[in-house]
Amino acid sequence: MIIKENLLYSAGATEEHYNPGDYIFREDTIPHFYYQIVTGVVKLNSYNDDGKEFIQNIFSDESTFGESMLLLAKPYPVNAVTISRCTVLKVSREQIFKLMDANPYILLSLCKVLSERSYEKNVLMRKITSKNAEERLMEILDILKQSHMNRDKFSFEIPYTRQQLGAFTGICVETVIRAIKRLEKNNVLMIRNRKIFY
DNA sequence: TCATTAAAGTTAT
DNA sequence: ATAACTTTAATGA
Numbered sequence: 252m253i254i255k256e257n258l259l260y261s262a263g264a265t266e267e268h269y270n271p272g273d274y275i276f277r278e279d280t281i282p283h284f285y286y287q288i289v290t291g292v293v294k295l296n297s298y299n300d301d302g303k304e305f306i307q308n309i310f311s312d313e314s315t316f317g318e319s320m321l322l323l324a325k326p327y328p329v330n331a332v333t334i335s336r337c338t339v340l341k342v343s344r345e346q347i348f349k350l351m352d353a354n355p356y357i358l359l360s361l362c363k364v365l366s367e368r369s370y371e372k373n374v375l376m377r378k379i380t381s382k383n384a385e386e387r388l389m390e391i392l393d394i395l396k397q398s399h400m401n402r403d404k405f406s407f408e409i410p411y412t413r414q415q416l417g418a419f420t421g422i423c424v425e426t427v428i429r430a431i432k433r434l435e436k437n438n439v440l441m442i443r444n445r446k447i448f449y
Numbered sequence: 450t451c452a453t454t455a456a457a458g459t460t461a462t
Numbered sequence: 463a464t465a466a467c468t469t470t471a472a473t474g475a
Contacts, residue, residue, distance in 0.1 A: 382450095383450070383451085384450080384451070412466090412467065412468085413467075413468065413469095414466090414467065414468085422451085422452095423451075423452055423453075424467085424468080424469095425451090425452080425453085425468095425469080425470085426450090426451060426452075428468065428469065428470090429451095429469095429470095432469095444460095445459085445460080445467090445468070450475105451474105451475090452473105452474090452475085453472100453473085453474085453475100454471100454472085454473085455470105455471090455472090456469105456470090456471090457468100457469085457470085457471105458467105458468075458469070458470095459466100459467080459468070459469090460465100460466080460467075460468090461464100461465085461466075461467090462463100462464085462465080462466095
């Protein structure tokens with residue numbers, strides 16, 4: 252959790268409810284709010300000229316998203332779309348700036364979040380330059396697993412569909428499917444009723 | 450090696 | 463039932 256919920260409420264936070272597929276904000280619009288997920292999963296995506304989706308990031312419970320654009324007051328370069336039912340706290344830009352003024356540690360934790368995001372992007376960019384789809388996929392599986400604790404083989408259920416993995420890596424679904432099957436043959440991962448365990 | 454297209458199978462709502 | 467997701471196969475860059 253980046254900012255305590257009661258603090259957000261004291262800053263006039265409103266609780267927003269979304270159904271899967273709802274847009275929280277759209278590309279090219281100006282940010283006016285700080286968003287923090289209470290429950291649910293949100294993706295940041297964009298579409299290329301062919302209409303192919305590219306997922307930039309996926310966030311779930313207790314994380315904030317779109318904060319860098321809010322601070323900069325630059326138009327969103329991505330859409331925020333809910334993947335599941337979501338409850339999200341929403342605080343106006345003015346109020347969140349007041350909060351940061353009054354609570355230096357909030358500023359600090361925001362800095363930390365931004366640094367983390369930047370670091371993750373660097374790692375991702377570095378890894379995603381791997382040659383073939385199979386290796387690229389393995390790299391992002393590694394990254395995803397790092398966020399959850401258990402290091403054991405096959406202990407981590409990938410919380411994404413093959414389509415989402417494809418949109419996340421820029422690989423088409425069919426290739427994801429084939430690559431994953433090959434990885435299963437090589438004992439890198441395990442498939443149990445269509446769920447991927449890594 | 451991989452994207453694309455098409456078509457069919459499976460699961461979730 | 464319908465939509466969403468997965469799978470297989472053929473083709474071409």
